[in-house]
Amino acid sequence: MTTDNRMLPPLRIAGRPVAQWLSVSAADLTNLVISRLVDELPIYRALPREEVHGEIADIVTRNIELFATLVFERRAARDSELTEQRNSAARRAEEGVPLDAVLHAYHFGIGMASKELFADAGPDDIADVRIVTGMILDFLRRLTIAVSAAYLEERQTMESQANSGRRSLMSALVAGDDLDAVLGRTGLRLAPHYLALSLAVGESADERSVGISGTVAGRRKLRRLQAELDRITGEPALTVIDSGGGTALVPCPASPPDWEPLRAAVDRMSRSLHVELRVGGVIATPAEVPAAVEQAAEIVRLVERTGRPPGLYRLADVLLDYQLSRPSPARRELARLLAPLAGKPELMQTLEAYVAGGLNRRATAAALAVHANTVDYRMRRVLELTGLNPADPADLPRIGAALVALRAGE
The missing domain is CATH 3.30.70.270 (Reverse transcriptase/Diguanylate cyclase domain)
Incomplete structure (x- = not known):
């Protein structure tokens, strides 16, 4: 057999029934919370006055009245009782109000109401204070979860729609398609x-x-x-x-x-x-x-x-x-200058490193982990096989161009 918590004695602090005090004080507490919220959080000063003193104030009042009901019935909040809070969070997401500011407002409001509630608590109130504190923490936890989930879901939806629009615009730009239909559908604008x-x-x-x-x-x-x-x-x-x-x-x-x-x-x-x-x-x-x-x-x-x-x-x-990477007869001829090095990867590798290293034999040797004399020997072999001397200023441009042409043809 379950116990009807409403049959239990009302929770009292400083001689006042908590549920009744919260219900009676809801309007005054709401005005106090909204006033301090606007003073301490700049983001709320930037919102339209009718929104702050209208919808947001209504949510504050709803939270106080809902918590009064929870205290009276000695129970936790149901998901169905947090619908308006979730809807409000989704609207804040749409407006671009940061999630931390949204959550701050909830924590701030409940914190202020709790401070007023416990202001006159004495030693005889410890038992009821503990119960009410536990209910406040549970209520705040459920609110935070519900509000965060609704906010993030709305942001995800908005981001998905924005990403879809940006992808459509990018596809049209890259393909050279007509952009008017994409711009009209997505609401995006072209950059100059x-x-x-x-x-x-x-x-x-x-x-x-x-x-x-x-x-x-x-x-x-x-x-x-x-x-x-x-x-x-x-x-x-x-x-x-x-x-x-x-x-x-x-x-x-x-x-x-x-x-x-x-x-x-x-x-x-x-x-x-x-x-x-x-x-x-x-x-x-x-x-x-x-x-x-x-x-x-x-x-x-x-x-x-x-x-x-x-x-x-x-x-x-x-x-x-x-x-030189463009197809042409000249590119083929340039590549053929190094044809004698085909099948000799150590010579080709050394030649590339030597040219890239500014004809510095020691730097080339270090890059290839070989002795500097090995670099000299290989460059002599390149000269013998191709007739091109990397150390000769007259041959170097042709060698560089031939290397580019050879890579382009790979």
Whole structure:
């Protein structure tokens, strides 16, 4: 047989029945909470006055009256009794009020009401104070869970809709499709220019570590990469990326940005993610985006193929490689200059390292973990087989061009 808690003596503090006092004092407590809330939390001062003194005040009153009912009936709140609080949290999410400010308001209001309730408590009230305190903590826990869940669900829905719209816009921009229908459907606006980026992202230490989930580490890196891309101009970047890289269109709301700050941003991004980041970049108008995306991808492929260090590259940084990578009879002939080295990987590897190292034999030897005399011997063999001397200023440009042409044909 269950006990009807309403038949128990009413909980009292300082001689006052708690439930009755809360019901009678609800309006005064609400005014006190709203006044202090506006004074102490700037975000609530920025909201329309009718919203603060209307809907938000109503929620404060509802919480006080609901808790009065719970105290009277000696029970916990039911999910169905927190519907208005969940709906209010969803509206705050839609308005962009931060979750911490929403939760702060609930904790703040209940804290103030509790302070007023316990202000005159004496030694004889300890037993009832303990019961009411336990009920307050349980009520606050249930409120926090309900409000947080509703807020985050609404934000997730909004983000999903925004992401869907951004993906549609990116697809249309990259494909060169008509943009009017996408803009009308999503409510998004075109930027005057876009920074088209092709990214090659190296593995982080966490992704390589034994005992750490590579999938989780990769997703964490991806979230941070998206956040860093959004920081470049302060506008959400349109992206199709995974943990290894991909394509991004960064809106440029004003005039096209300077390259040096962009290079610094990519360097900062690489340090923040703790990865090697090679990026090809092209600034384009919306109509130029399809060609810009293709060019950025080609730039980053050339950067990777030629072993350049991490960083941001534009076409001007890889002009010779880019031109020589285009199919032509001249490219085939250049590649044939090094045909005698086919099947001799140690000679080709040493030649590439020697040219990349500025013809420094000791640096080349260190890079290949061989003796400097070995480098000299191999360079003599290159001369004997090809007729080209890497140390001769007249031959060096042809050797460099031949290396680029050879890589482009692989």
